[in-house]
Amino acid sequence: xxxxxxxxxxxxxxxxxxxxxxxxxxxxxxxxxxxxxxxxxxxxxxxxxxxxxxxxxxxxxxxxxxxxxxxxxxxxxxxxxxxxxxxxxxxxxxxxxxxxxxxxxxxxxxxxxxxxxxxxxxxxxxxxxxxxxxxxxxxxxxxxxxxxxxxxxxxxxxxxxxxxxxxxxxxxxxxxxxxxxxxxxxxxxxxxxxxxxxxxxxxxxxxxxxxxxx
Amino acid sequence: xxxxxxxxxxxxxxxxxxxxxxxxxxxxxxxxxxxxxxxxxxxxxxxxxxxxxxxxxxxxxxxxxxxxxxxxxxxxxxxxxxxxxxxxxxxxxxxxxxxxxxxxxxxxxxxxxxxxxxxxxxxxxxxxxxxxxxxxxxxxxxxxxxxxxxxxxxxxxxxxxxxxxxxxxxxxxxxxxxxxxxxxxxxxxxxxxxxxxxxxxxxxxxxxxxxxxxxxxxxxxxxxxxxxxxxxxxxxxxxxxxxxxxxxxxxxxxxxxxxxxxxxxxxxxxxxxxxxxxxxxxxxxxxxxxxxxxxxxxxxxxxxxxxxxxxxxxxxxxxxxxxxxxxxxxxxxxxxxxxxxxxxxxxxxxxxxxxxxxxxxxxxxxxxxxxxxxxxxxxxxxxxxxxxxxxxxxxxxxxxxxxxxxxxxxxxxxxxxxxxxxxxxxxxxxxx
Numbered sequence: 157x158x159x160x161x162x163x164x165x166x167x168x169x170x171x172x173x174x175x176x177x178x179x180x181x182x183x184x185x186x187x188x189x190x191x192x193x194x195x196x197x198x199x200x201x202x203x204x205x206x207x208x209x210x211x212x213x214x215x216x217x218x219x220x221x222x223x224x225x226x227x228x229x230x231x232x233x234x235x236x237x238x239x240x241x242x243x244x245x246x247x248x249x250x251x252x253x254x255x256x257x258x259x260x261x262x263x264x265x266x267x268x269x270x271x272x273x274x275x276x277x278x279x280x281x282x283x284x285x286x287x288x289x290x291x292x293x294x295x296x297x298x299x300x301x302x303x304x305x306x307x308x309x310x311x312x313x314x315x316x317x318x319x320x321x322x323x324x325x326x327x328x329x330x331x332x333x334x335x336x337x338x339x340x341x342x343x344x345x346x347x348x349x350x351x352x353x354x355x356x357x358x359x360x361x362x363x364x365x366x367x368x369x370x
Numbered sequence: 371x372x373x374x375x376x377x378x379x380x381x382x383x384x385x386x387x388x389x390x391x392x393x394x395x396x397x398x399x400x401x402x403x404x405x406x407x408x409x410x411x412x413x414x415x416x417x418x419x420x421x422x423x424x425x426x427x428x429x430x431x432x433x434x435x436x437x438x439x440x441x442x443x444x445x446x447x448x449x450x451x452x453x454x455x456x457x458x459x460x461x462x463x464x465x466x467x468x469x470x471x472x473x474x475x476x477x478x479x480x481x482x483x484x485x486x487x488x489x490x491x492x493x494x495x496x497x498x499x500x501x502x503x504x505x506x507x508x509x510x511x512x513x514x515x516x517x518x519x520x521x522x523x524x525x526x527x528x529x530x531x532x533x534x535x536x537x538x539x540x541x542x543x544x545x546x547x548x549x550x551x552x553x554x555x556x557x558x559x560x561x562x563x564x565x566x567x568x569x570x571x572x573x574x575x576x577x578x579x580x581x582x583x584x585x586x587x588x589x590x591x592x593x594x595x596x597x598x599x600x601x602x603x604x605x606x607x608x609x610x611x612x613x614x615x616x617x618x619x620x621x622x623x624x625x626x627x628x629x630x631x632x633x634x635x636x637x638x639x640x641x642x643x644x645x646x647x648x649x650x651x652x653x654x655x656x657x658x659x660x661x662x663x664x665x666x667x668x669x670x671x672x673x674x675x676x677x678x679x680x681x682x683x684x685x686x687x688x689x690x691x692x693x694x695x696x697x698x699x700x701x702x703x704x705x706x707x708x709x710x711x712x713x714x715x716x717x718x719x720x721x722x723x724x725x726x727x728x729x730x731x732x733x734x735x736x737x738x739x740x741x742x743x744x745x746x747x748x749x750x751x752x753x754x755x756x757x758x759x760x761x762x763x764x765x766x767x768x769x770x771x772x773x774x775x776x777x778x779x780x781x782x783x784x785x786x787x788x789x790x791x792x793x794x795x796x797x798x799x800x801x802x
Contacts, residue, residue, distance in 0.1 A: 165632070167629065167632040168631060171635040172635070178639070215624075216682040220683065240623055241678060243679045243687060245683065245686065245687030246679065264666075297699075298696065299699050
C-alpha cells in the first residue's frame, strides 16, 4: 500500500515514515506543507494520504483544507487526518458526505503501533477510522429522550466500535466474540434505534454518526 | 435712439439709409442686451461660489443689480424685435431699478436683525445650554447652518468634536476656522463657511459671548476623548493577552507535545523489536502510558490557555464541540457564512462556554439553547436555559468577566434571570 505523509514536525514525520515502512507500507512521499502534499498526491497517486491538521504557513486549517481538497479531487485517495485535538465539529466537516476512505485520529494514537497501523490499513482500503474521543463525545452527549438507554452495555460497546469505523471482524477480535455474534448485535442496535440497515461498513459509520449527532 | 449709418464715400459721412440704420441699431441693442446678460451671469456665478452667508447688505444690493441687468437685457430684446408687451416690460424695469434703494434699506434692517440674533444668543447662553445644543445656538447667531465646533485638547494636542473624535481644521475649500481664546488659552475653533470671514466683528462678538459655554464643551469633549482612549487601550490589552495565549499554546503544540508523541512512537517501535522479553515490555508499556497521560494533561492545559480549534477552524466548529461536551442537551444554531475577526470570535466563544459552564453548575436546567447569528451591525450570541434563574450577576459566576470582555469590544452583555424563570444571556458584539 502506498502512503503520502504531510507533517511539519521532522521528528514525527520521520518516525511515521519508519513505522509505516516497517509495517510493510510503501511511503512514496513525505512533505511538510499542504501545497506540496497536493502536488505529490497528484503525481504519485498514493492509496492514502496522512495529513497533520495544522500545517504551515498559518498552522490554522491548511491541513484540513488539503484533506477536503484531496477528498473532492482525488476520490480514489483515502485521507487520514491527524490532530493534537480531536473536535466533533471537525469530524463532522470531514465526514460531511461520506465516511468512505477517511479517518480522523488523535496524534497520540500513533504510539499504539498496532492499532494505528490497522487504522491506516483500514482507511487506505476505503474504510474509516474515527477517534474514540469523537465517538465517546457523541455517545455520551445528553439528549432529551435518549434512545441509547434502550441499548444493553454490550450493544453500546459494539455501537462505539462501529462508529469508530471497525469492521465486524475488527469488533469480533476486540470483544473476543464471533463475527456471527457481532452481526446479531448490529442488527439489534439498528432495530432499536430505528436505523435502516446499510450495506458497507463505512456507510454504516455515517448512518450511526448522523443518528448520534441529531 | 436715432443713430446714423455709414456714408457711401467716407465712413464718417452721414447718409440716409434707413434699412442699414435699422440693422445697425438692432445689432447694437442685441449686443447691449447680451452684455447685460453676461454681467448678470457673472454676478450669479460669483454669488454661488461665495457660499451662503455673505456680507448681507452688499449681497442684497448685488442681487437687485443683477435683476436690473436682466430686465434691461429683456427690454432691449423686446424693443429690437418689436414684440408685444414692450411697455409693460419697460415699466417693470423701471420698478426693479427703483426698488434698489429699498433693498439697500432692507439690508440695513437685516444687519440690525443679526445684532438682535446675538442678543438672543447671549440669553440662550445664560441658560447654560447643553454642549450638544451649543452648536445650534451659534449656528443660528452666525446664520451658518454648516457651522461645526472643534475643541482644543492640549494634552492630546488635537482638535476634537464633542464625541472626542479628532477633527482636522479646514484648509481652503471655502471653509475657515476661527480660533476662540479664553484667558490666554486656546479653547475651541469655529469651523464655518469662508464667506463669514467678511464679518469679523460678528465672529468676534459671538466668540466672546460663547467663551464660557465653549470652555464647558471643551471639558465635555476632553472627557469623551479620554473615555475613547481608555476604550482603545482596554481592547488593545485584551488583544495582547489573546495573542500571548495563542503563542503559548502554539509553543506547547509545536514543542513539547510533538516531542512526546515522537518519543512514545520510538518506545513502541523499540518494544516491537524486543521480541520475547515480557519484563522489559511491561516497563516500556508503563512508560508509554505515562507519556499518554502527560499528553492528555498537556492538552487540557493548552486548551485552557487557548482553544486552538477556534483560531484554526472558526466559531461554528469550536462551538459544536463544547455543545457536545456539555452535561445537558444543547440545541446549537450558528448562522455565520464567514469567519469573523479573532477577537470577536474569541469573545463569542467565551460567552458561550462560560454560560454553559454556569448553567451546568447553578441552573439545574433540563436543556439549553445557543444561538449565534450575524446581524447587520455585528454578532448576537444568546444562551437560554430553562433552569431556576436568579443568577448572581455580580459575584463569582464569571458573568462580570464576560461583560468586561464584550464591553472592551464596544459590545453589550445583558442577562435576564428572573427567579424560577430560567436565564437568558445575550451578547451583542459589533464587528464590521
